[in-house]
Amino acid sequence: MRELIVDLKDRSYPIYIGAELLQQKSLLTHHIHSKQVLVVSNDVVAPLYLEQVTQALTDYTVKHVIIPDGEQNKTLQQVNRVFDSLLENKYSRNATLIALGGGVVGDMGGFAAACYQRGIAYIQIPTTLLAQVDSSVGGKTAVNHPLGKNMIGAFYQPQCVIADTTVLNTLPDRELSAGIAEVIKYGLIRDPEFLDWLQTNMHSLLTREAEALAYAIERSCINKAEIVSEDERESGIRAILNLGHTFGHAIETGMGYGTYLHGEAVAIGTCQAADLSCRLGMLPASDMLKINELFRQARLPVTPPEMSADKYIDLMSVDKKNVDGNIRVILLEALGKAALPQSVDTQVLTQTLTEYNG
Amino acid sequence: MRELIVDLKDRSYPIYIGAELLQQKSLLTHHIHSKQVLVVSNDVVAPLYLEQVTQALTDYTVKHVIIPDGEQNKTLQQVNRVFDSLLENKYSRNATLIALGGGVVGDMGGFAAACYQRGIAYIQIPTTLLAQVDSSVGGKTAVNHPLGKNMIGAFYQPQCVIADTTVLNTLPDRELSAGIAEVIKYGLIRDPEFLDWLQTNMHSLLTREAEALAYAIERSCINKAEIVSEDERESGIRAILNLGHTFGHAIETGMGYGTYLHGEAVAIGTCQAADLSCRLGMLPASDMLKINELFRQARLPVTPPEMSADKYIDLMSVDKKNVDGNIRVILLEALGKAALPQSVDTQVLTQTLTEYNG
Numbered sequence: 001m002r003e004l005i006v007d008l009k010d011r012s013y014p015i016y017i018g019a020e021l022l023q024q025k026s027l028l029t030h031h032i033h034s035k036q037v038l039v040v041s042n043d044v045v046a047p048l049y050l051e052q053v054t055q056a057l058t059d060y061t062v063k064h065v066i067i068p069d070g071e072q073n074k075t076l077q078q079v080n081r082v083f084d085s086l087l088e089n090k091y092s093r094n095a096t097l098i099a100l101g102g103g104v105v106g107d108m109g110g111f112a113a114a115c116y117q118r119g120i121a122y123i124q125i126p127t128t129l130l131a132q133v134d135s136s137v138g139g140k141t142a143v144n145h146p147l148g149k150n151m152i153g154a155f156y157q158p159q160c161v162i163a164d165t166t167v168l169n170t171l172p173d174r175e176l177s178a179g180i181a182e183v184i185k186y187g188l189i190r191d192p193e194f195l196d197w198l199q200t201n202m203h204s205l206l207t208r209e210a211e212a213l214a215y216a217i218e219r220s221c222i223n224k225a226e227i228v229s230e231d232e233r234e235s236g237i238r239a240i241l242n243l244g245h246t247f248g249h250a251i252e253t254g255m256g257y258g259t260y261l262h263g264e265a266v267a268i269g270t271c272q273a274a275d276l277s278c279r280l281g282m283l284p285a286s287d288m289l290k291i292n293e294l295f296r297q298a299r300l301p302v303t304p305p306e307m308s309a310d311k312y313i314d315l316m317s318v319d320k321k322n323v324d325g326n327i328r329v330i331l332l333e334a335l336g337k338a339a340l341p342q343s344v345d346t347q348v349l350t351q352t353l354t355e356y357n358g
Numbered sequence: 359m360r361e362l363i364v365d366l367k368d369r370s371y372p373i374y375i376g377a378e379l380l381q382q383k384s385l386l387t388h389h390i391h392s393k394q395v396l397v398v399s400n401d402v403v404a405p406l407y408l409e410q411v412t413q414a415l416t417d418y419t420v421k422h423v424i425i426p427d428g429e430q431n432k433t434l435q436q437v438n439r440v441f442d443s444l445l446e447n448k449y450s451r452n453a454t455l456i457a458l459g460g461g462v463v464g465d466m467g468g469f470a471a472a473c474y475q476r477g478i479a480y481i482q483i484p485t486t487l488l489a490q491v492d493s494s495v496g497g498k499t500a501v502n503h504p505l506g507k508n509m510i511g512a513f514y515q516p517q518c519v520i521a522d523t524t525v526l527n528t529l530p531d532r533e534l535s536a537g538i539a540e541v542i543k544y545g546l547i548r549d550p551e552f553l554d555w556l557q558t559n560m561h562s563l564l565t566r567e568a569e570a571l572a573y574a575i576e577r578s579c580i581n582k583a584e585i586v587s588e589d590e591r592e593s594g595i596r597a598i599l600n601l602g603h604t605f606g607h608a609i610e611t612g613m614g615y616g617t618y619l620h621g622e623a624v625a626i627g628t629c630q631a632a633d634l635s636c637r638l639g640m641l642p643a644s645d646m647l648k649i650n651e652l653f654r655q656a657r658l659p660v661t662p663p664e665m666s667a668d669k670y671i672d673l674m675s676v677d678k679k680n681v682d683g684n685i686r687v688i689l690l691e692a693l694g695k696a697a698l699p700q701s702v703d704t705q706v707l708t709q710t711l712t713e714y715n716g
Contacts, residue, residue, distance in 0.1 A: 034682050080434060087505035092680045115473075117678045118500065118511045119591075142476065147445035153476045154512060233477075320475045322450045323392070 002218050006137055006225045008232055011157040015136055015225075017217050019210050021164035022049065022125070025056040028098075031123055031159040032060065036095035039064040040082055040109035042073075045101040045127050048170055053100055053125065063089050067105065071257040074104045074144045076152060082112035086120075093117040096159070102128035102175075103135045103262065107150070110141030114156035124161045128171055129179025129213070130263050132163040133186075133220035138228045138241075144257060148318045149249045155233055163221075165213045173206075173299070178263025180205055180298040183216050185270065186223040188291065189240045192336025194219050195294075202297045239321055240338040243330045244270030247304075250315035254307050267300035275356040277331040279348050287335050292358070303358030309350045360576050364495055364583045366590055369515040373494055373583075375575050377568050379522035380407065380483070383414040386456075389481055389517040390418065394453035397422040398440055398467035400431075403459040403485050406528055411458055411483065421447050425463065429615040432462045432502045434510060440470035451475040454517070460486035460533075461493045461620065465508070468499030472514035482519045486529055487537025487571070488621050490521040491544075491578035496586045496599075502615060506676045507607045513591055521579075523571045531564075531657070536621025538563055538656040539602075541574050543628065544581040546649065547598045550694025552577050553652075560655045597679055598696040601688045602628030605662075608673035612665050625658035633714040635689040637706050645693050650716070661716030667708045 001018035016027055037060045041050055046066050054062050065085045067078045086095065097120060099109030106124050113122035126132045142153025168176065183205075187195030197219075198205075204212035224241065231238040248269030252260055260268075274291045277283035292302050313327065321328045321341045327349070328341040359376035374385055395418045399408055404424050412420050423443045425436045444453065455478060457467030464482050471480035484490045500511025526534065541563075545553030555577075556563075562570035582599065589596040606627030610618055618626075632649045635641035650660050671685065679686045679699045685707070686699040 036682065076434065076438060083503055083510055084505075087503055087509060087676060090676050092676075092682065093678050094681055115510045115512060117509060118498065118513055140476065145441055145445055147442075151445060151475060152441055152473045154473060155476055318445060318448050318450075320451050323452055 002214060004218060004221055004225065007229045008157060011139075013158055013160050015161040015163060015221055017163045017165070017214050017221070019164070019166045019214075021162050022052050022056070022167070027160070027162055028053070028056050028123065031121070032096045033121065034092070034094035034096065035061050036089070036091045037062045037098060038082070038086060038089070038091060038095065039098045039100055040067070040105055040112065041100040042067050042069045042102070042105050044069040045105070049100060049127065049167060053098065067108070071104055071144070071252070071262065074108050074257075076143055079108050079112045079115075079143055082109065083116060086116050091120075093120055095120050097122040098125060099123070100125045100127065101131070102126065103131045106131050106135040107140070107142050107153070110156055110158065111143055111153050114141050114154035119156065121159050124158045126161065126163055127167045128175055129168055129217070130175070130182055132217050133179060134182045134224070136161040136163060137221050137224040139232070149253055149257075150320075151318070163217055165210050165217070168208060168213060175261065176206070176208070177299045178261040181263035181267040181270070181295065181300050183220050184294055184298065185241075185243055185266065186220045187336065188270065188332065189243050189338035190227075190336065191219070191223055194223070195336055199294060199297075202294070206299065237340070239341045240330055242321060242341070243332070243338050244273050246316050246319045246321065246327070246329050247272040247312070249319065250312050251305060251307070253315050254311055255305055260305075264301050267295045268302060268304050271295065271302045271358070272304060272352055272356055273329060274332055276329065276344065276349065276352040277333075279351060280331065280344070282339070283332050283334065287332075290335065304356065309353040312353045313346070313349070360572060362576060362579055362583065365587045366515060369497075371516055371518050373519040373521060373579055375521045375523070375572055375579070377522070377524045377572075379520050380410050380414070380525070385518070385520055386411070386414050386481065389479070390454045391479065392450070392452035392454065393419050394447070394449045395420045395456060396440070396444060396447070396449060396453065397456045397458055398425070398463055398470065399458040400425050400427045400460075400463050402427040403463070407458060407485065407525060411456065425466070429462055429502070429610070429620065432466050434501055437466050437470045437473075437501055440467070441474060444474050451478055453478050455480040456483060457481070458483045458485065459489070460484065461489045464489050464493040465499050465511070466501050468514055468516065469501055469511050472499050472512035477514065479517050482516045484519065484521055485525045486533055487526055487575070488533070488540055490575050491537060492540045492582070494519040494521060495579050495582040497590070507611055507615075508678075509676070521575055523568050523575070526566060526571060533619060534564070534566070535657045536619040539621035539625040539628070539653065539658050541578050542652055542656065543599075543601055543624065544578045545694065546628065546690065547601050547696035548585075548694065549577070549581055552581070553694055557652060560652070564657065595698070597699045598688055600679060600699070601690070601696050602631050604674050604677050604679065604685070604687050605630040605670070607677065608670050609663060609665070611673050612669055613663055618663075622659050625653045626660060626662050629653065629660045629716070630662060630710055630714055631687060632690055634687065634702065634707065634710040635691075637709060638689065638702070640697070641690050641692065645690075648693065662714065667711040670711045671704070671707070
C-alpha cells in the first residue's frame with residue numbers, strides 16, 4: 001500500500017493507494033470517532049460495494065443515502081436528501097459521512113458533510129479513476145446549479161481517502177478513459193517526466209495493470225497535493241489545475257450534464273486550450289498535435305461538439321476564475337508547463353471556438 | 359464611533375459601532391474589492407434602508423434579493439434564490455454580498471456567501487440589536503431545516519460589520535427586548551460586572567439611549583469576540599454562548615418558527631437552564647430569581663409554552679452540542695459564570711421541563 005499525506009497543517013490527511021484496501025477495516029475505523037456513520041453512494045456503486053463497507057463497520061450504526069448515478073444529480077436537492085437522513089437519524093456533529101462513489105458522490109457528499117451542523121467528519125472512498133486522482137485531493141466540494149457547474153460549494157478536507165485500485169476493475173472503459181484525461185492533465189501542467197511515462201505506459205493503464213494504475217494515481221495525487229498545499233483556497237497557482245476546464249465546463253453545461261463525462265469534456269477542452277495557446281504563439285503546433293495524440297491514445301474525444309461561439313462565451317463568462325466578468329483561461333507554455341489564468345482576446349478565443357475541430 | 363477588531367488571524371475583521379454609520383460611505387467601500395455587489399435584505403428592512411446603502415455604492419453594480427421577513431424563511435430555498443441572482447448576473451468569485459437585516463438575513467446571506475463559488479466576500483449590516491450583538495461576531499452562518507434550527511451552515515467570517523445604532527430607532531419594542539436577551543446572556547455566562555451594569559441601566563436600553571446601546575453592543579461583542587478568538591470552531595469554551603439555546607431552539611422548533619422571537623425563546627430557555635442548575639445544586643435559588651427578574655425588567659417572557667417533556671427531549675436530542683445522541687446543556691455555576699456543556703440526568707431534566715413555569 002502506498003500512503004501519501006496531503007499537507008495542510010491541522011487539516012492534513014492521508015491518501016491510501018493500493019489493491020484490496022476495502023478489506024482492511026482499520027483504515028476506515030481508525031478515522032471514525034463516533035458510532036454514527038452515514039454512507040452516501042449511488043445506485044451503480046452501492047450494489048457493488050456498499051455491503052463490503054457496511055461489513056467493515058459492524059460496531060457502528062450505519063445508515064445510507066443512495067442517489068441516482070450521474071452528474072445531473074449533483075444538485076442541492078440531493079444534498080438535501082442527505083440532510084434529511086442525518087436529521088431523521090438524529091446524527092450529531094460527531095457523526096462521520098462516508099462518500100462511496102465517483103466524483104459526483106464525493107463532491108456532493110463532501111458538501112453535505114461541510115454544511116451539516118457546519119461541518120462533520122467525512123471519508124472519501126472514490127470508486128472511479130477520475131475521483132481517485134482528482135477530487136481525492138484538494139477539498140473542493142460542490143454541487144451544480146442550472147446556470148453553472150460547481151457553483152455552490154465549500155473548501156472542506158476529508159479525514160482520509162481510500163483509493164482502492166481493485167474497485168477500478170468494475171469501472172466501464174469509458175469512465176476509465178475519462179479518468180486518464182485528468183491524469184494526463186497533471187503531466188501537461190507541471191510534470192513532463194510523467195507525461196513521457198504516460199506516452200509509454202498508456203496501454204498498461206487501459207488494460208488496468210494494478211501497479212501502473214497505483215503509480216499513476218500516486219503521481220497524480222502528489223502533483224495535486226503539492227499545488228494544493230501551496231494554495232489551498234485557489235488564490236494563485238492552484239488555478240492551473242483547471243487546464244481545459246473553462247472550455248470543458250462550458251461543453252458540459254451547454255450540452256446538458258451527462259452527455260459528456262467530465263473527463264471527456266476536459267480532454268476536448270484541453271485540446272481547445274492547446275489550440276488557443278498555439279494561436280497566441282505560446283505553444284508550437286507540434287506540441288499541440290502530441291497532446292491530441294495522447295488523448296486519442298487514451299480513447300478520449302478531441303473534437304468539440306457543435307455549439308456556437310456565442311454560447312461558449314456566454315457559458316465561459318460565469319467561470320470561477322473570471323474577474324469582473326472577464327473570461328480567463330489556463331494556457332500552456334510548453335508540454336509540462338501551464339501558465340496562470342489570463343484574460344484572452346475575444347477575437348482569438350472565437351477563432352479557437354469556431355476553427356478548432358480536433 | 360467605536361471600532362472593535364475580532365481577532366481571527368488572517369480572517370480578522372473590524373466591527374464598527376455608533377450612530378449614523380450608514381452615511382459613512384467609506385466604511386463600506388473600503389471593504390469592497392470588485393464592482394459586483396449583491397445586497398440581501400428582507401421586505402421590512404429594505405424599504406427603510408436599501409436606498410441608503412445603494413446610494414453609498416453609486417460606483418458599483420448593485421443588485422438585490424429581498425426575502426420575506428421571519429425565521430420561517432431562513433431556508434435553503436431562499437438561499438437558492440440568492441444563488442439564482444448571483445448567477446443570472448454572472449457575478450464572479452470577487453463579488454461582494456452585503457447582508458442588510460436582522461439575524462435571519464445575516465445567517466442566510468452569510469451562508470450564501472460562504473457557498474457561492476466556494477466563498478465570496480460579504481459584509482454584515484445588522485439592523486436588529488440581536489444581530490448586532492450576536493451574529494455580528496463568530497462567523498456562524500446557517501439556515502434551518504424542518505427538523506432542526508441552524509442545522510445547515512458554515513463557519514464563515516465577514517469582511518466587516520457595520521452596527522449602526524441609529525437603525526435601531528425603527529426596531530419594534532418586542533425585537534429590541536429580544537436583542538436584550540442575548541445581551542443579558544453575555545453578563546450571565548462570563549461578565550458579572552456587565553450584569554450589574556444591565557440591572558442598573560435596563561431602562562436606558564429600553565428607551566434606546568444611543569450611548570447606552572453602543573456600550574451594551576460593544577461590551578457584548580467584546581465578550582463574544584474573546585470567546586470566538588479562543589475557539590473559532592466551537593470545540594470547547596465557545597459552547598457556553600449557547601446558554602439557554604438548547605431549550606430555546608426546542609421551543610422555537612416545537613412551536614413553529616416565528617411564534618417566538620429567537621431572543622424570547624432564549625430568555626425562557628435561559629430561565630429553564632437556571633432552574634436546572636438549581637435542581638442540580640449548582641446555583642442558589644436566589645440567583646435564579648434574580649435572572650428571572652432581569653428578563654422581566656427587559657420585558658421578556660420567562661414562562662415556557664405548553665409543550666410535553668417528551669417533545670422537548672425529542673427536539674433537544676438533535677442539538678449540535680450533543681455527543682452520540684446524549685443531550686448536553688450549558689448550566690450556570692454562578693451569576694456571571696457558565697459551565698461547559700454537560701450531559702444531564704433525564705429525570706432531573708424532565709422535572710425542569712414539567713415543573714418550571716416562570
